[in-house]
Amino acid sequence: MLDAIRLGPADDATAVTAAQLREVVTRLVHAGQWRPGDADILVVMDTGYDVTRLAYVLADLPVELVGRLRSDRVILQDAGPRRSTPRGGQPRKHGGVLTFSKPESWHTPDQATVCDTTRYGTAEALAWDRMHPRLQARGPWLDHCGELPLIHGTLIRLKVDHLPGDRDPKPVWLWSSRTGMTGEDVDLRWQAFLRRFDLEHTFRLFKQTLGWTVPKVRDPHTADLWTWLIIAAHTQLRLARPLAEDLRRPWERPAELRRLTPARVRRGFRHLRVKTARPAGVPQPSRPGPGRPPGSKNRRPAPRHEPGKTVKRIETLTEHVRLKQQRG
Numbered sequence: 001m002l003d004a005i006r007l008g009p010a011d012d013a014t015a016v017t018a019a020q021l022r023e024v025v026t027r028l029v030h031a032g033q034w035r036p037g038d039a040d041i042l043v044v045m046d047t048g049y050d051v052t053r054l055a056y057v058l059a060d061l062p063v064e065l066v067g068r069l070r071s072d073r074v075i076l077q078d079a080g081p082r083r084s085t086p087r088g089g090q091p092r093k094h095g096g097v098l099t100f101s102k103p104e105s106w107h108t109p110d111q112a113t114v115c116d117t118t119r120y121g122t123a124e125a126l127a128w129d130r131m132h133p134r135l136q137a138r139g140p141w142l143d144h145c146g147e148l149p150l151i152h153g154t155l156i157r158l159k160v161d162h163l164p165g166d167r168d169p170k171p172v173w174l175w176s177s178r179t180g181m182t183g184e185d186v187d188l189r190w191q192a193f194l195r196r197f198d199l200e201h202t203f204r205l206f207k208q209t210l211g212w213t214v215p216k217v218r219d220p221h222t223a224d225l226w227t228w229l230i231i232a233a234h235t236q237l238r239l240a241r242p243l244a245e246d247l248r249r250p251w252e253r254p255a256e257l258r259r260l261t262p263a264r265v266r267r268g269f270r271h272l273r274v275k276t277a278r279p280a281g282v283p284q285p286s287r288p289g290p291g292r293p294p295g296s297k298n299r300r301p302a303p304r305h306e307p308g309k310t311v312k313r314i315e316t317l318t319e320h321v322r323l324k325q326q327r328g
Contacts, residue, residue: 001202001231006224009306014050014140014196018057025061040064040178044196052133052151053140055177066189068131069173075155077107078130094134100154100173113183120169121161127186129180131155153177205262206230216304218230237262237269244268253306 002024005016025041028034034041041063045051051067058065069075077095111127130175135141135148156174163169171280176189206212212230217223241260247267255264292298 001234004224004227004231006220006227012140012313014049014053014057017049018054019065021054021058025058025063029062034062042066044051044191044193050140051175052135052153053179056151065177066193067175068102069175071100071170071173073133073173075131075133077128077173078150078152079130093150094132098128098131098153100157103169104119111181111183111186115187117160119164123161123190124159124187126157127181129181138194151177152179154179154181154186154189156180156186158193176263179279183290201261202234206234209263209266210234210301220305234262237265240265240269240272243272245271 003020005017005020007013023044025034028041030058041061043063043065045054045065047068047070049067051065051069054067055065075098077098079092079095096107097105098107107128109126110129113124113125113127115123117123130152132152132156133193134152135151137144137148141148154176155255156176158172158174160169172190172193174190174193178185181189210230210233217227218224240256244257244260244265245268246255246257246260246264248264252264255261
């Protein structure tokens with residue numbers, strides 16, 4: 001876990017994510033984790049992120065973005081070289097349309113791979129090169145000056161035989177900001193996306209084991225501080241891997257000491273804590289304060305913070321222009 005930011009009511013999630021990724025990549029470069037000539041840093045995200053917008057904003061960084069797309073999306077081919085027609089007019093900007101829910105609209109993929117997996121059976125991947133979405137002058141593109149860009153990437157469709165628990169799987173659509181992929185590159189991208197599900201176990205550890213959501217704090221800054229304490233505790237568990245003993249349950253499989261999960265490290269942390277230095281002093285016992293007398297009225301109510309978005313985003317270009325004229 002490298003960073004955590006709480007979104008405010010008026011924050012744009014895409015803009016905050018772009019700034020967060022830029023800061024993290026800058027720290028990795030300064031720490032020597034990435035050097036010129038290395039492969040681009042692979043960033044994997046789920047459906048809730050605008051992957052194409054982030055790819056455009058972070059085009060100057062050595063990153064490659066892979067994001068999941070909804071199954072009801074439509075994506076376009078490249079128009080190819082410009083050709084003049086007898087009737088004249090502006091050259092085409094978009095090519096053929098590929099609708100995810102209509103297989104008859106799919107053209108021949110540029111790459112097709114088939115491989116066997118241990119958890120999902122046979123995995124089939126189809127990839128189309130140089131595919132881009134149709135952008136509109138609304139949302140994050142309202143303030144864009146000039147013609148809207150064409151953000152090319154690789155579209156990947158992943159289909160597996162089964163899911164754990166004999167569930168019927170649905171195809172997964174991915175979009176990568178890289179073009180010109182080989183079959184091995186396509187397999188690497190969807191395999192990296194499947195590893196993203198490991199984050200779900202991390203969040204479950206934060207909530208159920210480390211007590212991320214247990215305190216009922218009133219101040220948002222206190223919630224941020226508690227979140228960073230949880231991240232620090234998780235980092236300690238990661239660093240203590242080689243020092244902890246595997247106290248596994250009878251139904252759990254044995255694991256190497258350097259590959260213990262944070263939950264297993266925490267079981268043996270009480271034995272490890274005795275052998276480590278503790279710079280903090282022993283807490284002194286004390287009695288709680290008297291508090292407010294029973295039956296008295298609370299004259300200092302706690303401030304209430306409205307959850308969710310409180311600022312309405314402008315949806316259309318006409319409304320944006322009208323408000324811009326009123327302000328200036």
